[in-house]
Amino acid sequence: MKSKKMKDEIKRSFFTYAIVVVTVIFFIYLLLLSIVFRLTVIEPNEANHEHVLADVESGFAAYSNGMEELVNASSTIHTFLETGEQASEAYKILYDFRNHQSLHANFLLLNDDEEVVATSFYSGTEEEARNGVALNALTHKLEGAGVVGTRLTSPLRDVHHRSSYVFSAAIGGEEGLLGYLFYFLDLQSFPDQHYVYVTDLFENVIFSNYSYGLTTLGKLDVNRKGNWITHDGDMFYKTQTTLSKQGIQIITMTPISIYRLLVLYGVLTMMISSIAILLVVWFVAPKIVAKSLQPFDGLVALMASKKKYSHLDHEPNYEEVEIIYEEYRSRVSEVERLLDENQIIMEKKRISELKHLEAKFNPHFLFNVLEMIKYELMADPQSASDMVVKTATLMRYNANFGQTLVPLGEDIRYLNDYFSLQKMRYGKRLHYEMTFIPESILDEASIPKLLIQPLIENAIKHNIHKTHSLSIEVTIKTDGDLLTIEIKDNGMGLAKEKVEEIKAIYLGEKEASEQTGLHTVHQLIQLLYGDDYGLMMHSQVEEGTIMTITLPLQKG
Numbered sequence: 001m002k003s004k005k006m007k008d009e010i011k012r013s014f015f016t017y018a019i020v021v022v023t024v025i026f027f028i029y030l031l032l033l034s035i036v037f038r039l040t041v042i043e044p045n046e047a048n049h050e051h052v053l054a055d056v057e058s059g060f061a062a063y064s065n066g067m068e069e070l071v072n073a074s075s076t077i078h079t080f081l082e083t084g085e086q087a088s089e090a091y092k093i094l095y096d097f098r099n100h101q102s103l104h105a106n107f108l109l110l111n112d113d114e115e116v117v118a119t120s121f122y123s124g125t126e127e128e129a130r131n132g133v134a135l136n137a138l139t140h141k142l143e144g145a146g147v148v149g150t151r152l153t154s155p156l157r158d159v160h161h162r163s164s165y166v167f168s169a170a171i172g173g174e175e176g177l178l179g180y181l182f183y184f185l186d187l188q189s190f191p192d193q194h195y196v197y198v199t200d201l202f203e204n205v206i207f208s209n210y211s212y213g214l215t216t217l218g219k220l221d222v223n224r225k226g227n228w229i230t231h232d233g234d235m236f237y238k239t240q241t242t243l244s245k246q247g248i249q250i251i252t253m254t255p256i257s258i259y260r261l262l263v264l265y266g267v268l269t270m271m272i273s274s275i276a277i278l279l280v281v282w283f284v285a286p287k288i289v290a291k292s293l294q295p296f297d298g299l300v301a302l303m304a305s306k307k308k309y310s311h312l313d314h315e316p317n318y319e320e321v322e323i324i325y326e327e328y329r330s331r332v333s334e335v336e337r338l339l340d341e342n343q344i345i346m347e348k349k350r351i352s353e354l355k356h357l358e359a360k361f362n363p364h365f366l367f368n369v370l371e372m373i374k375y376e377l378m379a380d381p382q383s384a385s386d387m388v389v390k391t392a393t394l395m396r397y398n399a400n401f402g403q404t405l406v407p408l409g410e411d412i413r414y415l416n417d418y419f420s421l422q423k424m425r426y427g428k429r430l431h432y433e434m435t436f437i438p439e440s441i442l443d444e445a446s447i448p449k450l451l452i453q454p455l456i457e458n459a460i461k462h463n464i465h466k467t468h469s470l471s472i473e474v475t476i477k478t479d480g481d482l483l484t485i486e487i488k489d490n491g492m493g494l495a496k497e498k499v500e501e502i503k504a505i506y507l508g509e510k511e512a513s514e515q516t517g518l519h520t521v522h523q524l525i526q527l528l529y530g531d532d533y534g535l536m537m538h539s540q541v542e543e544g545t546i547m548t549i550t551l552p553l554q555k556g
Helices: 006-075 075-083 086-101 126-131 138-142 255-291 294-304 319-360 363-379 381-399 408-429 453-464 496-506 515-527
Strands: 105-111 118-119 148-157 162-174 176-186 195-200 206-209 228-231 234-243 248-255 405-407 429-437 446-447 469-477 484-489 534-540 544-552
Touching: 006 075, 006 086, 006 148, 006 162, 006 176, 006 228, 006 248, 006 319, 075 105, 075 118, 075 176, 086 105, 105 206, 105 453, 138 294, 138 429, 148 405, 162 206, 176 248, 176 544, 234 255, 319 534, 363 381, 363 408, 381 408, 408 446, 408 453, 429 534, 429 544, 453 484, 453 515, 453 534, 453 544, 496 515, 496 534, 515 544
Parallel strands: 429 469
Antiparallel strands: 105 118, 105 176, 148 162, 162 176, 195 206, 195 248, 228 234, 234 248, 405 446, 469 484, 484 544, 534 544
């Protein structure tokens, strides 16, 4: 393999990281720009659109439904049209209805001869309104048609108002047509930062706050396919909703040409800056590296000229290099110490495993199993045969000292045999359940051999004679890079003081003849994996005990 020069590698690293940094900055710029665009364009556009939509939809519905009630249920208006009486009451009803609407309008009430009998227009305007509406075909279509909303072909204007949309309804009495009622909607005001258009389904504009995109005939002439549209070189973000029931469309467009320039100029600036940064790194990095590595080059030359560890006594000339020397001396000493300690650890592991095995498969358990086999031989030879096979399997598994780590599935099969023998011994007084999350860990994970059995034996030994029915639940699951084994029983539990005493024993803080199994388990785990792993205990009186083993997840 061809060797590399550190200087070239550092120079290449400088350049690579410069590219990465520039790329990250570029993407952050685009991300921030998109966030700003959403906060300043999309969300305000949609919020304004929803506001206009709600106002227009509710306003149109209010006029349509309200006028239906006025023309059909108002006896005052009927009397006024028939006899001319109750004029003030009729005016009050018409004004009150208008004043309670969110969309302002002017009304016009005609009799059956299409003469103005009541209006809110200024003098002279009502005649223009009558000529603009009554003399066209609209009045002939109103009878029996209910309330009709229509866009005016020519907007109606007076001193303070401009109307492009009218709600119309014919008023009928018992003897026939009495007249016509019209409400002319005033031009509505919308926020200036958005282009808002309210049109009918044929693109005829009813309301708008800008004349942009309108033809001389009052139609909206903008290609509105998609949310991003372009018209006459300008770009917009558009939101559109169609209200089929009312036969209208609401369009909100927000100019975004400035953002197109920001993106263009921003990308151009980023590209120029990136090229400048990369050129500076390419030409300056070698000088920086050479200057920075000058003391290190001297150190390398010094170390290469010495044999074995005699160079450790050399006093370096530079403070930075002195730090390297000190660290190097420390590492060499650490390696020597670890070599010695490793021998001690291996011996402790071997002794710990022997004690562990001895604590698990004790003579009392074997004696009890042999006694059961003796009686089963006379009562049920097949059952006795199964017991012999299981016992032999356990003996063989316990006696195999050549392997510390075993597949989890293999250890679980051993546990199942162990539970089976204990079940034969205690019958219905003992129940157990094993759960694996996920099931695949049985084939994937490895654990120290005989790690779980001592905790099972502990639970049985200290609880089986104190409770009518003992249940033991074994749950093994993964949690990220951890493997957690939980053994839970429903025994008598322990007081807090007793729990602390047992913890002190298995943590090695206190010597005692009891609880050697827990101590062995905890010590074995820490010898194999370090102080971050081990055994935890939680117990409450009359609620049972939970023992938890935490290991690194090892696959294979």
